[in-house]
Amino acid sequence: MKTLFLSLLISTLLSLSLSKELCNSHDKKVLLQIKKHFGDPYLLASWKSDTDCCKDWYQVECDSATNRITSLTIFAGNLSGQIPAAVGDLPYLQKLVLDHLNLTGTVPDFLSRLKSLTFLDLSFNGLLGSIPSSLALLPNLGALHLDRNKLTGSIPQSFGKFKGSVPDLYLSHNQLTGKIPASLGNMDFSVIDLSRNMIVGDASMLFGVNKTTQNVYLSRNMLEFSLSKVAFPSGLENLDISHNKIFGSIPPQMTQIPLQSLNVSYNRLCGQIPVGGRLQSFDFSTYFHNRCLCGAPLQNCK
Known part of the structure; x- marks a missing residue:
């Protein structure tokens, strides 16, 4: 009899333990608002009010200690409309990915409230308008x-004053205009991609012998x-400045850099390509369509 009682007690406690929901009630309410905003799409079919968002919902990750939502990753689906304001009510969010969707509207200013964010990806959408300068307030x-x-518009001046770590910055394939703010010279970006925009003027401030920059993409x-x-x-390691109006010559210092890829084509460069390092390992397409570049792998200088 005693054994049976203990078995029933253990079974009851185990059942109660398994039935206890881990998901924070506030966070769950916010996610359900996001689902409703997008019209209850099939992509979010696992988001059900009677299940645990930390255990049963796809695209969601929770902190194991606090059970607060730290990651929201929704991609490759047909979610039309603007980024829902409810996203700004997830204070512990560290990773937000809303890419390869059909999102429209602007990049919302309320994202700057997500002070725990370490990774923000809104790429491959139809977002319009200017980039909010407040994103530079995200400390992590x-x-x-x-x-x-x-x-559209210009790169915010504030992107030369990020409050915490310096993020890898991907702004390519937009319609950005104007000059690169001089303040960006204060930043030591590991990766900066501004390619395929309509940016004018100087970009030399992005470089510097004391920086740790590894990847710079400025083409087109x-x-x-x-x-x-x-x-x-x-x-x-990787430099693409092709399809611009860059002039001058290739500095000899480039022979000392461990370049893995290089493209300086379609510019207005002149002079002999310095000999040494990796510069002769790239084919002629790296250098062609310049004003008067010469030397291997192009034709010999006269």
């Missing part, structure tokens, strides 16, 4: 993906500055 941001949208803009005067980071 490690990567910002706003690429492949329809964003209207940038115009002298490459001769640029001091490159010693650890630069």
Whole structure:
């Protein structure tokens, strides 16, 4: 009899333990608002009010200690409309991915309230308007993906004053205009991608011998500055400045850089390609369509 009682007690306690919901009630309410905002799409079919969002919902991750939602990843689906305001009510969110959707509207200013964010990806959408300067207030941001949208205006001055870590910055394939703010020279970006916009003027402030920058992509803009005067980071690995109006010559310092990829084509460069390092390992397409570049792998200088 005693054994049976203990078995029933253990079974009851185990059942109660299993039935206890881990998901924070506030966070769950917010997610259900997001689902409703998008019209209860099939992509979010696992988000049911009678199940546990920390255990049973796809696209959602929770902190094991606090059970607060730390990651929301929704991608590759047909979710039309604007980014729902309810997203700003997830204070413990560290990762927000809303990419390869059909989102429209602007990049909302309320995202700057998510002070725990380390990764923000809104790429491959139809977002319009300017980039909110308030994103620079995110103190823990490690990567910002706003690429492949329809964003206009200039790069915010505030992106030269990120309050915490310096994020990998992806702004390519938009319709950004104006000059690169000089303040960006204060930042030591590991990755910066501004390619395929309509940016003009100088980009030399993005470089510097004391920086740790590894990847710079500036192709297909209207940038115009002298490459001769640029001091490159010693650890630069990938550089694409093709399809601009960049003039001058290729500095000899580039022979000392461990480049894995390089493209300076379709510019206004002149002079002999320095010999050494990796520069001759790239084929002619790396250098062609310049004003008067010469030397291997192009034709010999006269």
